[in-house]
Amino acid sequence: MTGWIPDVVPDAVVASSWGNKIRDRTVTPFATIAERTAALPLPKVGMVTWIDDTDRLDFWNGVLWKALPRGDLGYAQIVANTGNFIGSPGGLIAGLALTLGAQPANRLLLVDVQGMLLQNTAATTATLAIKVNGAQIVQGNYYLNPGTGISPHLQARYVTVAGAVTVEVWGWTQAGATILQCGGPYPSFVQVTDIGAIP
Secondary structure, eight states, rough: OSSSOOOOOOOOOOOOHHHHHHHHTTTEEESSSSHHEEEEEETTTEEEEEEEEGTEEEEOOOOSEEOOOOEEEEEEEOOSOOOOOOSSEEEEEEEEEEEEEEOOEEEEEEEEOOEEEESSSOOOOOOEEEEETTEEEEEEEEOOOOTOEEOOEEEEEEEESSSEEEEEEEEEEEEOOEEEEEEESSSEEEEEEEHHHEE
């Protein structure tokens, strides 16, 4: 199923073999994986299908069907300076939360958080955490020497269950002079990307 298909000569009768090659190069929708299995017992390498009940775009690699990533699912950012968060236990960072629509099960999502500023005037620690549907899935603990600052980058992977997905970024600082600042001069953001499916 590789290679370019030559143009059809004007007014010529199209052979069934030409039509079959076109079919094999298009995205074919199926209601379920079972329907696809019944219809395509011998798929061609490179074929692409869409499965309605799981919202999956798959390709055949010669051995099995592999799900293609769906890409960016959501993005939230803080542009204006939020000022400083001081003290514990902290909480949700307003503006760094997003709710995705209903998601199919067994998708692998990458959650990426960047753009905060942690700094202090005394040696202490601070924490950032990512929560999905209310459950914490990862946290980063940062120790700062007096008079220092950092811009942490926190990532996590999450396997979906069927249904809506809510992603939140939380922050804590220990007692002392640690500050957590979001937005200004650069945006702080959380981004969620679909990077594939779990077989």
